[in-house]
Amino acid sequence: RRRLPHVEMMMGTGNLTELTEADSGGVTAILLGLCSELGIRNVLTVQVSPHTRRTIEEHDAARRLMFAAAADNALPKGYGAGLLQLHDRAPYPSTSREIAETAAEVRDANFRIATAEDGIHVFNRAGHHVARDAFSLFPKLGVEADGAHAFYLGAELAKAETAFSLGKRYAQDDPLDWGCGADRPEEDKNRLREAGHTLRAKA
Structure with a gap:
């Protein structure tokens, strides 16, 4: 790159994403960061191994992230x-204290x-319970019947x-957000969301 700074280059990312037994999102982020720093505008990738099933989406997210960071001269x-x-x-x-105050x-x-940070909280007017194991x-809970x-x-x-367990954000009645690792349910932004199970009136 120093000798030919203006020549177009291509990086092949598949040898690392496909042949490394690691989740491919982080590997892809590093590789696309290198592309951004070196001015490499062409990338060749493949999606063969089952553990890289979302590599195209990951490359798309990574290129957008690195482009925005470079344009702003900021961290990604x-x-x-x-x-x-x-x-x-x-x-x-x-926090646990805030949840306890709400439960009260x-x-x-x-x-x-x-x-x-201390686990899973489940509560209603009858009690407030905390555990790390859902079972x-x-x-x-008294719902056997x-x-x-x-x-x-x-x-x-x-x-x-x-x-x-993973350190992901949980919101009752909403699916977990897996980023570009999974398709997100389509949502009509022009309509209010239907109430989840918790907010529906019980018969």
Whole structure:
């Protein structure tokens, strides 16, 4: 590059993403960062190994991230979370104390679920329980005779445990955000979202 600074170059990224047993998002971010620094505008990649099934989307997210950072002469952060697939920078929007304060104000039977640094919180007017293992919470909820509610709580608690284990942000009734690692559900931005299970009135 020093000898021929203006010559177009191509980087092949597949040898690293395909042949390294590591999640490809971080590898791709580093490679596209090198492309940005060296002025390499052409990239050849392949999507063959099952563990690189989202490499095209990762390359797209990485090129946008690095282009924006270079244009602003800034670090590649704060431009989008597409490459934060397994962990979030701020996984817990509320502290354990804040969740406890909210739980103390609840006056209905609907269960709320949240995560904080100490584990999974589930609460309603009957009590507030905290654990790191979703299975240990279930016997305390008293929903053995309510199959539909038990199924819903099981699905949400499993999702909350996954989020807590990985350090991802959990929001009740919303899917986990896997960045560009998975397709996101389409959402009509011109309409209000329907209420989730927790906000629907119980019969």
